[in-house]
Amino acid sequence: MNTRIFASVALVAAMAVGIGGQARAEFPEKPVEMTILFGSTAQTIGQLLADLMSKHMPEPVVPVSRPGGGGAVGYQYVHGMPADGYNIVWNSNSISTGYHNGGIPFDFNAFQPIAKISVEVPAFAVRADSGWNSLSDMAADIKASGQKLKIGASGKGSFTHLTTEAILAAMGLSDMAVHVPYDQGRAPVELIAGRLDAALQWPGQFISHHEAGTLKILCVTSAKRISQLPDIPTCAESGADGMDIVMWRGLAAPAGTPEDVIVKLEAAAKAAAESDAFKQAAQTIGFEIDFADHAAFGELIARDDKAIADLMGQLGMKAQ
Structure with missing residues (x-):
């Protein structure tokens, strides 16, 4: 009797292990x-x-x-x-x-x-008619004019906002800029409409406008140039020393x-x-x-x- 009980318990345990192993092995069993x-x-x-x-x-x-x-x-x-x-x-x-x-x-x-x-490497862009060909050009112009730079990025505290603030600090513009948050995908529209002077966003949002001549990408924030924009300098090359944020x-x-x-x-x-x-x-x-x-x-x-x-x-x- 005890032998039969022991055998039954062992069989149940073996079945449980088998079922559990099978369930794990079949992941995923649903979307x-x-x-x-x-x-x-x-x-x-x-x-x-x-x-x-x-x-x-x-x-x-x-x-x-x-x-x-x-x-x-x-x-x-x-x-x-x-x-x-x-x-x-x-x-x-x-x-x-x-x-x-x-x-x-x-x-x-x-x-x-x-x-x-x-x-993804953020890209820094301005309007093509801004007269700025580099971050150094932009910084010199803003400092000379004394006007605030209206710069756009995603919401406060976001990754693009952090990267923007890092660029401004590197260029000595932290106290000469106004952060303007915008909704997803609206950076090119806000720039072209003149509601922003500059914006930081993903290259895919800017490339077609850059190629059409309505916007100008000044730099990318990585340590090396990126394959999608081989002719665009890094922000470090453009004046923001040591910049490497991706x-x-x-x-x-x-x-x-x-x-x-x-x-x-x-x-x-x-x-x-x-x-x-x-x-x-x-x-x-x-x-x-x-x-x-x-x-x-x-x-x-x-x-x-x-x-x-x-x-x-x-x-x-x-x-x-």
């Missing part, structure tokens, strides 16, 4: 939801990434737009979801700018990195998501990033593909968080 934090190029790239990842998974990756609060709305949504891999976020440096400006109540440790996908984008899941689930999502993301369709989009939209696995991505996020905290502290943008 994976990808929260997209921003509009404009972030949304375009994120939607394409989700579609391409779906081709390498048994269930689709569904992009869902949750903008607001400099990423806070989307981050808080995903943070509140179970750590099972079915809710992921198309994240960026915004996790650090949002936390350090007080907009998000948790830092990057609330998420488990999946993969770094791309890098935005990475990648995927993350709530902290505690199982390692095997992370690895499966990472593999699908890698296949998507290496596809011809994604490479073509990089050239068309204006971003650099820069894949890194979840371990390397985690190390980058930690380093970048410290650098952003230090920079925001220096510029007086860090919440106390």
